[in-house]
Amino acid sequence: MRSSDVAKNSNFYPVILAGGRGTRFWPLSRKKRAKQLLALDGKQTMIQQTVGRLLPLAPPNRFWIITNDDLRPAILKQLPKLPKAQAIAEPVGRNTAPAIGLAAFLLLREHPDAVIGMFPSDHVIADEKSYRATIEHGAEIAASGENIVVLGIRPNRAETGYGYIEAGSASGGGALRVRRFTEKPDAEKAAAFVAAGNYFWNSGMFLWSARTLANALREHLPKTAPLLEEIAAAFGTRKFAASLRKLYPKCENISIDYAVLEPRSAKGEREGNIFCLPADFGWNDLGSWTALHEHHTAKSSPVEGNIIQGAGVFVLNANGNYVHAPGKFVAAIGVSDLVVVDTPDALLITTRQNAQDVGKVVKYLDSKRMHKLV
Amino acid sequence: MRSSDVAKNSNFYPVILAGGRGTRFWPLSRKKRAKQLLALDGKQTMIQQTVGRLLPLAPPNRFWIITNDDLRPAILKQLPKLPKAQAIAEPVGRNTAPAIGLAAFLLLREHPDAVIGMFPSDHVIADEKSYRATIEHGAEIAASGENIVVLGIRPNRAETGYGYIEAGSASGGGALRVRRFTEKPDAEKAAAFVAAGNYFWNSGMFLWSARTLANALREHLPKTAPLLEEIAAAFGTRKFAASLRKLYPKCENISIDYAVLEPRSAKGEREGNIFCLPADFGWNDLGSWTALHEHHTAKSSPVEGNIIQGAGVFVLNANGNYVHAPGKFVAAIGVSDLVVVDTPDALLITTRQNAQDVGKVVKYLDSKRMHKLV
Secondary structure, eight states: OOHHHHHHTTTEEEEEEOOOOOGGGTTTOBTTBOGGGSOSSSSSOHHHHHHHHHGGGSOGGGOEEEEETTTHHHHHHHOTTSOGGGEEEESSOOOHHHHHHHHHHHHHHHOTTOEEEEEESSOEESOHHHHHHHHHHHHHHHHSTTOEEEEEEOOSSOOSSSOEEEEEEEOSTTOEEEEEEEOOOOHHHHHHHHHHSSEEEEEEEEEEEHHHHHHHHHHHOTTHHHHHHHHHHTTTSTTHHHHHHHHGGGSOOOOHIIIIIHHHHTTOTTTSOEEEEEEOSOEEOOOSHHHHHHHHHHHHOOGGGOEEESSEEEEESOBSOEEEOTTSEEEEESOBSEEEEEOSSEEEEEETTTGGGHHHHHHHHHHTTOGGGO | OOHHHHHHTTTEEEEEEOOOOOGGGTTTOBTTBOGGGSOSSSSSOHHHHHHHHHGGGSOGGGOEEEEETTTHHHHHHHOTTSOGGGEEEESSOOOHHHHHHHHHHHHHHHOTTOEEEEEESSOEESOHHHHHHHHHHHHHHHHSTTOEEEEEEOOSSOOSSSOEEEEEEEOSTTOEEEEEEEOOOOHHHHHHHHHHSOEEEEEEEEEEEHHHHHHHHHHHOTTHHHHHHHHHHTTTSTTHHHHHHHHGGGSOOOOHIIIIIHHHHHTOTTTSOEEEEEEOSOEEOOOSHHHHHHHHHHHHOOGGGOEEESSEEEEESOBSOEEEOTTSEEEEESOBSEEEEEOSSEEEEEETTTGGGHHHHHHHHHHTTOGGGO
16 A cells, blocks of 8 residues: 555545735736736646645545635636635635634534644645655644644755744654744844754644644634634535624634744643654745746756746846746846746836835735736 | 928928838837837827928928838828828838939929928937928028038037038038038047037938939939939839839949938038038937937936836836836836836847847847747
């Protein structure tokens, strides 16, 4: 019996969080076409890739997706094999704790032994076999007791944009006990973390049983947990939509890290029962146009570092540029390190260094109520 | 009687040379949509503006246009009041001498006293009243004897991209006798020309009687003149098109400057009978995207020097950019001195300093036979 067959027959349930707006890929990403719905890397969209690489671990009917009303129709279109009822649209965004919490209470009803894998919908994974092996390992750990498993990415640079996991003692089979979750560090701290060797990037990928998660929510979010439980109880009935619409907005707006993982880890390395699985499967969260440029450059080693997506290219004294202009002939002359993204109604012109500021454009467009452009 | 009425009743015939391809405005300019057909400055196209500012000097039926088969349909569409038969398509380009020469022989047949004004079709003139006054003055000088008049632009910078006219003695009424035409100078020479004070840019705008021009061609282009005369003789008959197609390609490929003006000026300042009219009417030949950016910047003094043509703009730490993206929302963040031109099938990304290299894109596209893009 192969390892993946074990998983397929287990109680593993992937829950994909796909409610993010992803303004950092404007103008390609929009409210109704967020980053997870874009094919930023290859022909499949980010969420199709996310589901695709998990399918060897669980059949389609075990997948749950938490998203919003803007994105749900497109998600269902991109993932026609997934059960429609299991793609749930939050009436308002409440961060990750209520989202994954709702999934926990939903699963608990019929599958008390369910092991939930929580996955962002918009990350890139280079080595899918290693990825699945890590998840299977994590699912085994999560299946027993009150264990929580987090996949930790071994840092290769002093990144200040991520939270870090401080690992403690080894617990066998490569897993490490988690000592502490940290907020995003400054540059100096980040460098120290990387040098220390026992710090990992928090990937946002967690494994735990539905029971463990439900109990944790009851403990740490005592007002929110009953609301989620009440919504879950209505699932499959005519009252579900109304219940979701009425109760979900009353949930606390809080991340699962802040709500559950940090207080849990504060109990102590041994008492917290949080395990970090160091992951070496080529993870990239593609957080900006610049990150996307770097990802493509690493993959394809293009001449002069130009990644140009168009119907034809003429390049002269140009290097390090990222240009997205599908269907167009692109001429780049004497320009360096630019990011240019051409869509039918908007054109972004910036540099790799300034690309993180595109969120400001979206804010501006929001403030001007230019709805068609966001 | 106003000055313009005098001109309208005179023998003044504008001949517009509109056969140029204008690759320097790619990707906006194309073979069938050359620079003169574009509205680079205002709502009217360059050729519409050229004709419009001359109309107070001559009724529509006195205009002649020399162009080519690629551009003629669009020109006729843009200038519906001009006589179609007087828009002549060269079967092949033969530079300016055969073009204006053909016009001379055509006019000579029915209007032996015609004074021809030769005008490029793609220049900008700020002060149209001064422009027309200068032309009327020039037409008076050109009407007598074998005089040739050239409009000389007073240089305001040591431009190396233009030919210069060296003026000699004054001849009354502001006109100067021409001593010499020079080729495009190097930077040092250009600086010396500007410092000297008696050098002017050759505007490519000339005035002469049809008779003077015809005689000059017979003298200086003895093989080409009879061919042009033979073509002109067929005008208005069924044989004209065939004659043009057969004989015009046999004409010498030479500019009127090189063929007539330089040898004529070599006869000496007094014997050459060439007069330079210093022109101060705000001339600009808009020779590149960079020149267009400067022209718009001078006219409108935009914030941070950004000229952005789009359906909306967000600018952050960006200056000195020219962006042409009609109908699109444009976001420019952290970029300087760029030229970005967005068309439905092509996107140009360059800098103001490199914009003159767009001709190389066109050469590349020609060499790859990518006809739709040129």
